[in-house]
Amino acid sequence: MKIVTWNINGVKARLDNLLVWLEQNQPDIVCLQEIKSVDEQFPRVPIETLGYHVETHGQKSFNGVALLSRISPEEINRGLPGDATDKQARFIEGVYPAGKGIVRVASLYLPNGNPAGSDKYSYRLSWMKRLHDFAASRLCLEEPLLLAGDYNVIPADIDAKNPDEWVKDALFLPSAREAWQSLVNLGLTDAIRAVSSEPDYTFWDYQAGAWPKNNGIRIDHLLLSPEASDMLIHAFVQKEIRGWEKASDHVPVWVELDI
DNA sequence: ATGGCCGGCGCAGCCGGA
Numbered sequence: 001m002k003i004v005t006w007n008i009n010g011v012k013a014r015l016d017n018l019l020v021w022l023e024q025n026q027p028d029i030v031c032l033q034e035i036k037s038v039d040e041q042f043p044r045v046p047i048e049t050l051g052y053h054v055e056t057h058g059q060k061s062f063n064g065v066a067l068l069s070r071i072s073p074e075e076i077n078r079g080l081p082g083d084a085t086d087k088q089a090r091f092i093e094g095v096y097p098a099g100k101g102i103v104r105v106a107s108l109y110l111p112n113g114n115p116a117g118s119d120k121y122s123y124r125l126s127w128m129k130r131l132h133d134f135a136a137s138r139l140c141l142e143e144p145l146l147l148a149g150d151y152n153v154i155p156a157d158i159d160a161k162n163p164d165e166w167v168k169d170a171l172f173l174p175s176a177r178e179a180w181q182s183l184v185n186l187g188l189t190d191a192i193r194a195v196s197s198e199p200d201y202t203f204w205d206y207q208a209g210a211w212p213k214n215n216g217i218r219i220d221h222l223l224l225s226p227e228a229s230d231m232l233i234h235a236f237v238q239k240e241i242r243g244w245e246k247a248s249d250h251v252p253v254w255v256e257l258d259i
Numbered sequence: 260a261t262g263g264c265c266g267g268c269g270c271a272g273c274c275g276g277a
Binding site for chain 2: 009013037060062114152166169170171205206207208209217
């Protein structure tokens with residue numbers, strides 16, 4: 001089973017790319033972030049025509065996440081628990097039949113939090129705490145679980161071409177990296193780091209020639225429960241997608257599971 | 260050497276992103 005996460009930076013602006021990519025790559029489950037669409041305007045018909053089920057959790061203009069899948073989900077949950085007043089659409093979870101059991105997959109878009117010290121940064125940290133509590137409760141189920149998405153966290157120096165440029169950025173501040181490490185320390189496996197100790201950037205800014213200079217960062221991650229990690233065959237970043245016409249600034253990150 | 264963008268909204272620039 002092939003599962004992939006991709007921040008597409010606007011599903012309507014990226015629809016032609018998305019359809020070609022789906023046909024060429026045939027993923028089983030796709031976690032999308034930054035769809036920037038309300039549910040009613042998500043272009044579900046052309047995606048369904050390719051054989052995918054579509055589940056969205058969107059809002060107007062910003063944010064928004066979705067799950068595309070070849071197999072119909074048994075259950076869908078929208079929104080990250082822990083704050084009923086949170087109106088930002090950043091989390092959707094699906095439960096899918098797989099093998100003799102299920103696989104549980106979440107598509108998440110963690111708040112950027114810049115500038116540091118702002119209300120946005122405190123919202124980011126509180127969201128990370130909620131994600132930590134959610135992951136802890138899900139891990140008690142002892143199921144194959146994937147928490148996939150745009151974490152907006154650069155975990156370590158190796159995950160940036162120029163780490164010095166990021167020292168005052170919310171993506172690389174010690175408190176954000178500590179929150180990331182605390183999440184991983186629950187017993188989750190960073191799929192890319194499990195298979196590679198090389199730089200594997202997933203984002204290159206549109207500005208300042210970041211892509212031609214390979215000035216990238218690794219901020220899109222798949223975290224696997226022990227039950228999912230045991231089934232890990234392969235993980236990789238699909239870097240070449242960044243070179244497409246009208247590319248997103250993020251690229252797809254894949255895992256293949258023996259399930 | 261320096262600076263360099265893009266999507267959404269909505270029809271002009273501004274907001275948000277990382």
